[in-house]
Amino acid sequence: MSDPVPLTTDHPGQVASATPPAPGWSRRLSDRWLTVAFISPALLLLLAMSVFPLLWALYLSFTDYSATRGGSAHFVWFENYTAILTSAQVHQRALTTLIYVVGAVTLQTVLGFTIAYLISRRTHGRGLLTTLFLIPMMLSPVVVGLFWRFMLDAQFGVINSMLGSLGLGQVEWLTRQQTALISLILVDTWQWTPFIMLIALAGLTAVPKYLYEAASIDRASEWFRFRTITLPLVWPLLLIAVLFRAIEAFRLFELVYILTSGGPGVSTETLSFHVYKVAFLGFNTGTASAYGILMVLIVIVLTQLYLRYLNKLKED
Amino acid sequence: MRYPKRLGRLSAAMLLATAVAACGGGTEASAPKAPATIPELTKDPLTLSFIWFEWPPAQALEAFANAEYTKDRPNVTIKVNTVPNANWHDAIFTQFAAHKTDFDIPILDSQHIGEAVTNGNIVDITDFVKQNIDVNAYNPYLLAAYGQFPQAETGKRDENASLYGLPLLGDTWTMIYRKDLIGDKPPQTWDEMIAAAAKCQADNPGVSGLAFHQANGSDAAAVTYNTVNGVYGGNLWDPKTRKIEGVLNDAAGQEAMDVLVNKMKPLTATGSGNWFIDEVNAAVAQGKACIAFNWIAASGGLLDPKQSTLGTTREEILGKLGFATLPSQKTNLVPLGGMGMHVSAYSSEANQAEALNFMKWFQQADIQKKWAAAGGVPSRTDALESPEFLNAGPFNKVYADSVPRMRDMWNVPEYARLVDIENTNVNAALNGAETPKDALNDIAKEQQAVLDSSGSKGGGGL
Numbered sequence: 001m002s003d004p005v006p007l008t009t010d011h012p013g014q015v016a017s018a019t020p021p022a023p024g025w026s027r028r029l030s031d032r033w034l035t036v037a038f039i040s041p042a043l044l045l046l047l048a049m050s051v052f053p054l055l056w057a058l059y060l061s062f063t064d065y066s067a068t069r070g071g072s073a074h075f076v077w078f079e080n081y082t083a084i085l086t087s088a089q090v091h092q093r094a095l096t097t098l099i100y101v102v103g104a105v106t107l108q109t110v111l112g113f114t115i116a117y118l119i120s121r122r123t124h125g126r127g128l129l130t131t132l133f134l135i136p137m138m139l140s141p142v143v144v145g146l147f148w149r150f151m152l153d154a155q156f157g158v159i160n161s162m163l164g165s166l167g168l169g170q171v172e173w174l175t176r177q178q179t180a181l182i183s184l185i186l187v188d189t190w191q192w193t194p195f196i197m198l199i200a201l202a203g204l205t206a207v208p209k210y211l212y213e214a215a216s217i218d219r220a221s222e223w224f225r226f227r228t229i230t231l232p233l234v235w236p237l238l239l240i241a242v243l244f245r246a247i248e249a250f251r252l253f254e255l256v257y258i259l260t261s262g263g264p265g266v267s268t269e270t271l272s273f274h275v276y277k278v279a280f281l282g283f284n285t286g287t288a289s290a291y292g293i294l295m296v297l298i299v300i301v302l303t304q305l306y307l308r309y310l311n312k313l314k315e316d
Numbered sequence: 317m318r319y320p321k322r323l324g325r326l327s328a329a330m331l332l333a334t335a336v337a338a339c340g341g342g343t344e345a346s347a348p349k350a351p352a353t354i355p356e357l358t359k360d361p362l363t364l365s366f367i368w369f370e371w372p373p374a375q376a377l378e379a380f381a382n383a384e385y386t387k388d389r390p391n392v393t394i395k396v397n398t399v400p401n402a403n404w405h406d407a408i409f410t411q412f413a414a415h416k417t418d419f420d421i422p423i424l425d426s427q428h429i430g431e432a433v434t435n436g437n438i439v440d441i442t443d444f445v446k447q448n449i450d451v452n453a454y455n456p457y458l459l460a461a462y463g464q465f466p467q468a469e470t471g472k473r474d475e476n477a478s479l480y481g482l483p484l485l486g487d488t489w490t491m492i493y494r495k496d497l498i499g500d501k502p503p504q505t506w507d508e509m510i511a512a513a514a515k516c517q518a519d520n521p522g523v524s525g526l527a528f529h530q531a532n533g534s535d536a537a538a539v540t541y542n543t544v545n546g547v548y549g550g551n552l553w554d555p556k557t558r559k560i561e562g563v564l565n566d567a568a569g570q571e572a573m574d575v576l577v578n579k580m581k582p583l584t585a586t587g588s589g590n591w592f593i594d595e596v597n598a599a600v601a602q603g604k605a606c607i608a609f610n611w612i613a614a615s616g617g618l619l620d621p622k623q624s625t626l627g628t629t630r631e632e633i634l635g636k637l638g639f640a641t642l643p644s645q646k647t648n649l650v651p652l653g654g655m656g657m658h659v660s661a662y663s664s665e666a667n668q669a670e671a672l673n674f675m676k677w678f679q680q681a682d683i684q685k686k687w688a689a690a691g692g693v694p695s696r697t698d699a700l701e702s703p704e705f706l707n708a709g710p711f712n713k714v715y716a717d718s719v720p721r722m723r724d725m726w727n728v729p730e731y732a733r734l735v736d737i738e739n740t741n742v743n744a745a746l747n748g749a750e751t752p753k754d755a756l757n758d759i760a761k762e763q764q765a766v767l768d769s770s771g772s773k774g775g776g777g778l
Contacts, residue, residue: 067410068412068431079775090778154585155588160587172586265532266740266744283413287774287776
């Protein structure tokens with residue numbers, strides 16, 4: 001009797017070589033070409049949808065090209081970049097965007113972590129509560145913008161109606177400089193706090209139980225446990241959530257478009273909304289491309305600094 | 317390893333090929349000419365597509381054209397595609413930018429003509445009009461406003477200028493007033509109107525004196541200021557010297573801005589700083605405004621008892637609502653609204669021929685009267701004076717009386733940026749984000765910079 005054939009092997013590659021491909025296939029379709037064939041669709045899609053538009057926008061950013069005026073693009077080199085970086089209009093939009101990002105992300109982080117902490121302490125109904133809290137995140141920002149626009153309407157909105165029934169006066173949520181940006185931050189917070197909550201909840205549930213048990217034996221206070229066990233262990237994960245939210249908030253467009261159209265005046269115009277106007281109102285494609293590239297660069301640089309801080313935190 | 321290098325080369329080659337293909341699209345713009353006579357029409361099934369924004373006249377046009385035009389051309393289906401008002405310009409011009417359109421007849425605001433003509437996006441129909449359209453049947457300014465480029469002087473038509481469109485829907489603002497609150501006789505001057513609104517507001521708690529467009533989207537706040545500017549004797553610009561600075565913000569312009577912000581705005585409802593067509597209509601229909609201003613073409617719904625709290629029948633509503641031409645003050649100018657129809661330069665030959673045929677058909681006297689009866693606002697003088705039009709709605713006489721008083725904005729290629737500057741600054745002034753004087757001076761300065769920077773390189777659009 002011959003030795004039994006092993007059913008498994010520690011070296012899967014050997015199994016493949018044990019059964020040589022049919023002679024015809026090996027000539028026509030080698031492993032190398034098979035690999036190319038498999039990755040080509042994804043590669044083509046990536047090139048066509050991501051890499052090419054980015055490189056094309058980079059090229060256009062050095063020109064005075066306009067998508068509607070036609071004609072050839074003339075190189076203006078760094079003039080678009082210089083104009084954007086020295087424009088008072090852009091500085092104003094950058095400040096608005098900064099206030100929005102800091103306000104929205106801070107509020108979402110505090111609320112999201114608080115909700116996650118409270119949910120993590122519950123033993124019953126945790127799944128149901130988590131699902132309910134996640135609903136706003138599942139909606140389209142345009143839909144969210146539309147129904148909040150109705151709810152915040154000073155005359156016909158339900159929010160002012162509720163304030164009225166409490167004996168409070170009408171608030172012009174979307175048409176006053178002092179309240180319009182706050183309204184945007186509140187609506188964004190309503191929608192995206194669940195994202196922070198979800199990530200924070202994942203971090204909270206991953207904290208080993210034995211640490212809390214040891215702390216209990218040492219009669220550590222609730223605040224001491226939170227400060228020395230919970231927060232340090234959840235912090236890195238929370239920072240990643242903050243990074244994602246900050247990038248998203250930085251390119252805010254939909255809510256501004258639907259809720260305020262950048263108004264009153266230009267007081268809620270963010271950088272993304274301004275790029276849209278440059279790109280589509282005057283079809284200044286070259287300037288808009290430079291503007292877009294600068295925004296990408298800002299995100300990349302800030303993300304790199306942030307990731308370095310995260311890595312340092314991990315090493316410490 | 318050789319393999320990643322090959323892949324890299326392959327990727328680079330594909331990128332280069334795509335870039336070359338993309339570069340190939342750039343051609344110098346110039347408006348193509350339509351033939352003087354309509355080419356032979358196809359007998360095959362054909363869909364003639366329009367693009368407009370979402371509002372009642374769009375549905376009325378589709379229903380009317382499919383009912384009437386198909387009697388002559390049974391193989392043709394009319395489709396009126398619509399987009400939200402705020403996306404109207406972008407939806408059309410992004411397709412123009414791609415040099416490929418899914419519409420044959422773009423319905424453009426009169427101010428968009430310059431941009432479309434300069435970029436070669438719409439067809440020059442001058443010869444076609446000469447051969448097929450009775451130009452004497454129109455008020456010359458109506459024909460010029462919806463088709464002529466360069467822009468005509470207010471109230472006139474330059475017969476030597478080229479035409480790129482024909483009127484589809486005429487429009488202007490109407491004053492809507494509560495007969496039961498301020499009386500049957502509408503105010504005749506702007507000052508009287510403000511006084512009547514103030515008294516009405518004081519006498520009727522919960523009802524605001526005025527309702528008008530203030531939003532910073534589309535051209536809402538800009539049209540409001542332009543209207544008051546015209547009534548108080550101001551000018552938007554000097555078209556011959558292309559001067560805005562010093563013209564728009566002269567004494568008359570400043571007075572108009574002061575009236576708008578300091579006299580009219582306090583009579584509006586709290587939080588109405590983002591109101592446009594629908595919100596103004598809602599305020600009227602719910603009995604929340606004494607006097608309102610809105611486009612005539614958007615006013616039909618006010619007489620629908622299902623949408624109104626002013627009465628259970630059309631007659632009952634008409635007992636409370638009156639429609640009148642705008643009051644005058646130093647001048648009697650009113651804003652020109654409405655749109656023209658044009659032919660996309662990127663449509664197929666068969667569809668362009670059908671589009672020209674439709675335009676010729678639409679401008680016939682009897683069809684214009686039928687369009688009036690179907691809820692449209694025609695442009696031919698005989699149709700405007702016809703009982704079909706005058707009896708179709710209580711506001712139609714307002715339009716007929718307003719035609720000789722109309723004034724348009726600029727229709728230069730930079731229109732979209734000019735109107736955005738005006739909209740945002742007027743909106744800022746109306747909502748307390750900027751003083752009226754600063755807002756007007758900023759508009760003049762920024763608009764002048766846009767006109768002066770046309771053709772400069774680098775940073776365009778900022």
